[in-house]
Structure formats: structure tokens, C-alpha cells
Amino acid sequence: MKTTDNTVLITGGATGIGLELAKDFVAKNNTVIICGRRAEKLSEAKKILPQIITYQCNLSELHQRRELVEFCTQNHPSINILVNNAGVQREINFLNGEADYFNGESEIAINLEACIHLTALFVPYFVQRSEAAIINVTSGLGIVPLSITPVYCATKAGLHSFSISLRYQLKHTSVKVFELIPPIVDTELDRGARDRRGQKDKGVKPEIVSKEAFEGLTNDQLEIPVGMVKILKIGSRITPELFLKMINKKVVNPSASDGK
Numbered sequence: 138m139k140t141t142d143n144t145v146l147i148t149g150g151a152t153g154i155g156l157e158l159a160k161d162f163v164a165k166n167n168t169v170i171i172c173g174r175r176a177e178k179l180s181e182a183k184k185i186l187p188q189i190i191t192y193q194c195n196l197s198e199l200h201q202r203r204e205l206v207e208f209c210t211q212n213h214p215s216i217n218i219l220v221n222n223a224g225v226q227r228e229i230n231f232l233n234g235e236a237d238y239f240n241g242e243s244e245i246a247i248n249l250e251a252c253i254h255l256t257a258l259f260v261p262y263f264v265q266r267s268e269a270a271i272i273n274v275t276s277g278l279g280i281v282p283l284s285i286t287p288v289y290c291a292t293k294a295g296l297h298s299f300s301i302s303l304r305y306q307l308k309h310t311s312v313k314v315f316e317l318i319p320p321i322v323d324t325e326l327d328r329g330a331r332d333r334r335g336q337k338d339k340g341v342k343p344e345i346v347s348k349e350a351f352e353g354l355t356n357d358q359l360e361i362p363v364g365m366v367k368i369l370k371i372g373s374r375i376t377p378e379l380f381l382k383m384i385n386k387k388v389v390n391p392s393a394s395d396g397k
């Protein structure tokens with residue numbers, strides 16, 4: 138698709154992968170709106186990219202999703218790209234029961250439900266545009282799960298499945314559905330959990346993810362696996378058990394968990 142002169146909403150665009158995507162969209166002469174909960178992160182992003190439009194919201198809240206879409210369509214009616222990028226990741230040990238499950242933000246609300254809800258709000262608008270896109274940011278962990286972050290992985294597998302159905306539903310419209318599938322990326326997604334568990338592999342730089350994303354978008358490659366996810370996608374179909382072991386050993390300090 139055309140990657141210039143669009144109007145783009147990037148959820149969670151103030152940090153990490155979202156911020157790199159924002160930089161590259163701005164560099165290509167697109168109008169970019171970013172949203173997130175932390176005002177200070179939004180202002181820091183605005184200092185780096187004075188052209189961007191920032192909007193503070195919490196996508197866990199149903200009414201705030203509606204208000205965000207209204208803000209975009211009222212103030213930036215040319216909007217034609219949604220990047221469902223905002224996400225959180227938590228370690229949850231089900232041996233600790235409900236206490237651990239409810240001890241933090243809902244990954245289901247943020248990583249999955251908000252993406253689906255924003256899609257429902259934008260699609261009727263996007264189909265009226267000559268070209269539009271929904272770009273869902275999933276993860277290699279949606280293909281092969283990391284057992285210590287079980288709900289996160291389930292949300293990414295769910296978003297992958299949703300992307301396939303949506304693409305099928307919209308195939309005769311002007312709306313393209315992309316899935317960007319990063320490997321481990323060096324961002325603050327895990328809020329320091331990688332360091333706490335002694336994980337040495339911090340992953341690729343978010344710049345690499347954005348670079349590969351743009352190559353994929355330009356070539357209308359609807360599923361864009363980044364870096365080692367290309368191998369993961371094929372390898373996990375041939376030897377799923379081996380890849381499950383590899384991912385869980387690679388990331389988890391073997392002394393801290395049953396990473397067999």
C-alpha cells in the first residue's frame with residue numbers, strides 16, 4: 138500500500154515499537170496521531186516529533202476507545218490507518234490462582250479487546266476511504282507461547298486469528314489488514330521482568346521492526362514476520378515441541394523455572 142500522505146493512529150505510539158513506527162510514518166509525510174496513558178511519555182514523544190498529534194487515553198476503558206475514535210474522525214477526518222500496537226505483558230503463575238491473575242492490568246482488555254473494538258469503530262469509516270489499513274501488532278509468542286506469560290501469548294494468538302477473519306471479511310473493500318509479527322524487541326514492554334529473570338537476550342532494536350514493517354507495507358505483504366519470526370513460523374509447524382522448548386529455554390532462567 139501507499140505509505141505516504143496517510144493519516145495514521147498508532148495506539149501506544151509514545152514508546153518502543155510504536156514510537157519508531159511514528160518516526161518513520163512522519164518521515165514519509167504522513168499525519169500521525171499517537172495515544173497512551175502516560176502524559177509524560179506523550180510529551181517526550183512530542184519533543185522528538187513536534188509534528189505528531191498526541192491524545193491521552195486508557196484503552197482498557199470502553200468509553201475512552203469511543204472518545205478516541207470520535208476525536209480522530211472529527212478532527213482528522215482523513216484518517217485511514219489504524220495501528221493496533223498498544224500492549225502490556227505480565228508474568229502470571231496459575232499455581233498462585235486468582236490472586237496472581239488479577240494482580241495487574243488486563244492483557245485481554247488491552248492487547249485483544251481494545252484492538253477488536255477499535256476495529257469495529259473504524260471499519261465502517263475506513264470502507265468509505267479509497268485506501269485504508271488496519272495493522273495489528275501481534276508477536277512471535279502468538280505462534281509459540283512463552284509459558285510464564287500465558288495470557289499475553291493467548292491474546293497475541295487471538296489477535297492473529299482475528300486478523301485472518303477480518304482480512305477475509307474485508308477482502309472486497311478498500312481496507313487491507315496487515316499483521317506485524319515482531320520477535321523479542323528491546324523495549325519496556327515487560328517493565329523490567331527480563332532483567333529480573335536474568336534473560337540475556339534483550340531482542341532486536343525497535344528500529345529494525347519498523348524498517349521491516351515498512352518493507353512489508355510497501356509490498357502489500359499482509360503478514361509481516363520480523364527477524365527470527367520468519368524461522369519460527371515455519372519451524373514451529375514442522376517441529377512444534379522443539380520450538381516450544383527452545384523459546385521457553387531461551388527466555389527463562391533455567392534455575393528459576395521449569396524451562397524444559
Ligand SMILES: NC(=O)c1ccc[n+]([C@@H]2O[C@H](COP(=O)([O-])OP(=O)(O)OC[C@H]3O[C@@H](n4cnc5c(N)ncnc54)[C@H](OP(=O)(O)O)[C@@H]3O)[C@@H](O)[C@H]2O)c1
Pocket residue numbers: 148149150151152153154155172173174175176178194195196197221222223224225247274275276277318319320321322323324325326327340
Ligand atoms: N517488546 C517485545 O519484545 C515485543 C515483541 C513482540 C510484540 N510486541 C508488541 O509490540 C507492541 C508494542 O510494545 P513495545 O514492545 O513497543 O512496548 P512498550 O514500549 O511498552 O509499548 C507499549 C505501549 O502501549 C501503551 N499502552 C499500554 N497499555 C495501554 C492502555 N491501556 N491504553 C493506552 N495505551 C496503552 C503504553 O503506553 P502507556 O503505558 O503510557 O499507556 C506504551 O506506549 C505491543 O503490542 C507488544 O505486545 C513487543
